[in-house]
Amino acid sequence: MADYPYQEVNEMPRCGSCGKLLTRGGLKAERLDNTLIFCSAKCLEIFDTYKAPKYGEAAVWPESIVG
Amino acid sequence: MEHTATANEQEIKTDPFLLEIIRNHLITTCKEMGIAMMRTSYSPMFNEALDFSCVVFDGEEEMVGQAPFVPAQIGSTVHVIPTAIAEIGAENLEPGDVIFTNDPYRSNCHLPEFVVIKPYFHEGEILAYTSNIAHMTDVGGMVPAAFGDHQNIWQEGIRFPPVKIYERDQEVPAIFKILVSNVRTPRHSYGDMKAMIGSLYLAERRIAELVERYGADTFVQCCRDIKLVSEKLMRAEISRWPDGEYQADGVLEDDGVVPDREWKINATLVIRGDELIVDFTGTDEQCFGPGNQTFGTTASAAYNAVLHMVPTDIPYNHGCYRPISVIAPPGSYVNVSYPAACVGGNSDSHPTTVDVLLQAFSRFSDKSSAADGGTCGCIGFGGTDPATGEIYAHLHLEGVGWGGRDDADGNDCQFVKNGNCANTPVEVAETRYPFLNLEYQLEPGAVGHGRHRGGFGTRRTFRFLSDGVHVSSHTHRHRVRGWGLFDGEDGSNSVLTFRRKGETEWVTARQAFGKASEGKFSNIVMNEGDEMLFITPSGAGYGSTFERDPALVLTDWQDELISAQDARDHYGVVIDEPSGAIDQAATDELRAGSPGAG
Ligand SMILES: [Zn+2]
Numbered sequence: 276m277a278d279y280p281y282q283e284v285n286e287m288p289r290c291g292s293c294g295k296l297l298t299r300g301g302l303k304a305e306r307l308d309n310t311l312i313f314c315s316a317k318c319l320e321i322f323d324t325y326k327a328p329k330y331g332e333a334a335v336w337p338e339s340i341v342g
Numbered sequence: 343m344e345h346t347a348t349a350n351e352q353e354i355k356t357d358p359f360l361l362e363i364i365r366n367h368l369i370t371t372c373k374e375m376g377i378a379m380m381r382t383s384y385s386p387m388f389n390e391a392l393d394f395s396c397v398v399f400d401g402e403e404e405m406v407g408q409a410p411f412v413p414a415q416i417g418s419t420v421h422v423i424p425t426a427i428a429e430i431g432a433e434n435l436e437p438g439d440v441i442f443t444n445d446p447y448r449s450n451c452h453l454p455e456f457v458v459i460k461p462y463f464h465e466g467e468i469l470a471y472t473s474n475i476a477h478m479t480d481v482g483g484m485v486p487a488a489f490g491d492h493q494n495i496w497q498e499g500i501r502f503p504p505v506k507i508y509e510r511d512q513e514v515p516a517i518f519k520i521l522v523s524n525v526r527t528p529r530h531s532y533g534d535m536k537a538m539i540g541s542l543y544l545a546e547r548r549i550a551e552l553v554e555r556y557g558a559d560t561f562v563q564c565c566r567d568i569k570l571v572s573e574k575l576m577r578a579e580i581s582r583w584p585d586g587e588y589q590a591d592g593v594l595e596d597d598g599v600v601p602d603r604e605w606k607i608n609a610t611l612v613i614r615g616d617e618l619i620v621d622f623t624g625t626d627e628q629c630f631g632p633g634n635q636t637f638g639t640t641a642s643a644a645y646n647a648v649l650h651m652v653p654t655d656i657p658y659n660h661g662c663y664r665p666i667s668v669i670a671p672p673g674s675y676v677n678v679s680y681p682a683a684c685v686g687g688n689s690d691s692h693p694t695t696v697d698v699l700l701q702a703f704s705r706f707s708d709k710s711s712a713a714d715g716g717t718c719g720c721i722g723f724g725g726t727d728p729a730t731g732e733i734y735a736h737l738h739l740e741g742v743g744w745g746g747r748d749d750a751d752g753n754d755c756q757f758v759k760n761g762n763c764a765n766t767p768v769e770v771a772e773t774r775y776p777f778l779n780l781e782y783q784l785e786p787g788a789v790g791h792g793r794h795r796g797g798f799g800t801r802r803t804f805r806f807l808s809d810g811v812h813v814s815s816h817t818h819r820h821r822v823r824g825w826g827l828f829d830g831e832d833g834s835n836s837v838l839t840f841r842r843k844g845e846t847e848w849v850t851a852r853q854a855f856g857k858a859s860e861g862k863f864s865n866i867v868m869n870e871g872d873e874m875l876f877i878t879p880s881g882a883g884y885g886s887t888f889e890r891d892p893a894l895v896l897t898d899w900q901d902e903l904i905s906a907q908d909a910r911d912h913y914g915v916v917i918d919e920p921s922g923a924i925d926q927a928a929t930d931e932l933r934a935g936s937p938g939a940g
């Protein structure tokens with residue numbers, strides 16, 4: 276919403292590992308040709324050591340791509 | 343790369359005696375908050391069903407104190423509280439402020455769960471947050487008392503993103519006005535809200551006493567150590583489990599919108615040393631009705647299942663959750679996306695999620711338990727009370743049978759695993775609302791048999807005493823049964839039926855009112871003299887029925903919970919009814935075969 280300072284939840288990203296909505300902050304990282312956002316270093320580690328090796332490109336959720 | 347010390351490398355710095363004193367002070371504070379809420383609130387959901395949870399978080403926004411309230415709510419606080427604080431900004435908080443939200447998409451459990459958070463300041467710094475999360479009976483929307491067959495969030499009711507409801511110890515009138523003008527029971531909602539906020543002030547006083555007595559630095563260090571102790575204990579437990587991946591799945595029978603379509607929850611436990619990943623990849627997409635789980639509900643269900651598998655003497659706080667990671671795909675049944683409905687995810691999907699995970703644990707452990715009744719029995723009643731002229735909304739909760747486990751039968755008539763809620767006593771409900779309970783008892787016969795059988799569900803018949811009572815429901819297990827473990831039998835089904843005054847036939851909402859589901863529907867109108875029968879499901883059985891101690895079979899027969907025919911058919915135990923004794927020779931002969939063969 277451009278004319279009012281409220282962001283609806285569908286405009287906010289979800290952590291690339293756990294899937295939690297991030298209302299603010301987060302950790303950005305380049306992974307699998309995308310800039311993804313994570314809620315914590317722990318979630319990034321889970322992505323690198325479990326999710327990406329197991330699921331490949333399917334590990335990337337569109338909701339976690341931030342630019 | 344800089345090495346971050348692991349939990350096992352870190353040392354507990356606080357004196358162990360002081361640590362226990364402060365840890366127990368925080369737990370007692372939470373209990374005291376609960377008692378205050380119970381005594382000062384208006385609605386039976388608070389003062390009878392006790393559907394609320396009180397917690398204390400430290401300045402690092404991590405849980406350091408909780409008491410045995412509602413597991414579903416407690417687990418979600420780990421996510422909803424930091425999420426709400428982040429959105430407002432801790433830097434924007436002042437002494438006397440209270441944050442309020444009920445937004446399910448922001449890691450809350452569902453819309454009726456109201457969350458209030460108060461920062462505790464000491465010399466300009468936030469040292470702790472006192473908070474509680476409580477189930478508000480009515481939140482506006484299309485049905486009284488929130489549970490039905492909603493298809494989007496706007497039908498569910500009024501939603502508040504994180505806002506300040508108190509600023510510098512003063513009510514923010516606009517927030518209260520918007521709240522009370524959007525619900526059916528403004529007096530209850532206002533009173534319950536004030537009870538919630540009052541308990542925050544009480545807890546703040548108790549924390550201030552600690553800080554004054556021991557000093558801020560000691561308090562801060564102690565909070566870190568409280569979490570570290572639990573984290574170490576939790577990691578030690580997980581280390582004992584065999585590394586590997588353990589998969590399980592289960593279904594919810596329908597979503598109240600699409601008839602007969604089941605929705606699958608798939609889970610894989612990934613054990614890696616002292617860490618556990620709970621991966622829900624492979625779960626179905628989000629459904630069209632309200633059965634979807636929020637991220638907060640799913641994370642909470644994962645914690646709930648894991649805590650069933652570890653010793654009960656590990657102090658529950660944020661440290662327990664640190665070794666557990668959850669993967670919940672956005673837009674799936676276990677991580678709903680806006681604007682899909684989700685009120686029933688916290689009531690009926692959470693228990694199935696826990697049971698799916700316990701099924702996965704059973705791949706390597708016999709300490710797991712068979713599935714429970716899998717429904718909170720949420721039936722909402724609403725209308726105008728002819729005696730008072732007041733609009734009412736009442737949420738009925740009901741106990742179910744729990745699953746058998748390795749060392750005992752399942753509990754009878756107990757609220758499912760996601761809550762510690764109580765039922766509203768018959769006398770209280772009948773005093774406040776226009777209906778009568780004609781019968782309320784355990785439902786004999788229907789149970790998941792096993793070496794340790796499931797617990798029994800309940801049977802209750804209501805008669806309505808006035809016209810225009812709107813009945814809505816989100817209940818489960820009308821067609822899908824809870825699963826047995828290790829050759830135990832599956833549990834029984836729910837029954838929810840209606841009978842118009844003067845009629846003899848009981849009919850389901852689907853048969854008589856054109857609804858898509860027997861258990862998930864909105865606004866059936868009952869009139870004076872009409873009746874409703876609700877039978878809740880039993881728990882499932884654990885272990886082979888032929889391994890059940892015949893003396894326990896006899897006791898169940900003496901208690902009129904099973905028939906002599908059940909004893910023979912399910913357990914291979916022959917009871918001589920005239921003498922009331924076991925016919926040992928006939929029993930030995932039957933048990934020489936296999937269960938079900940006779
Ligand atoms: Zn995350």
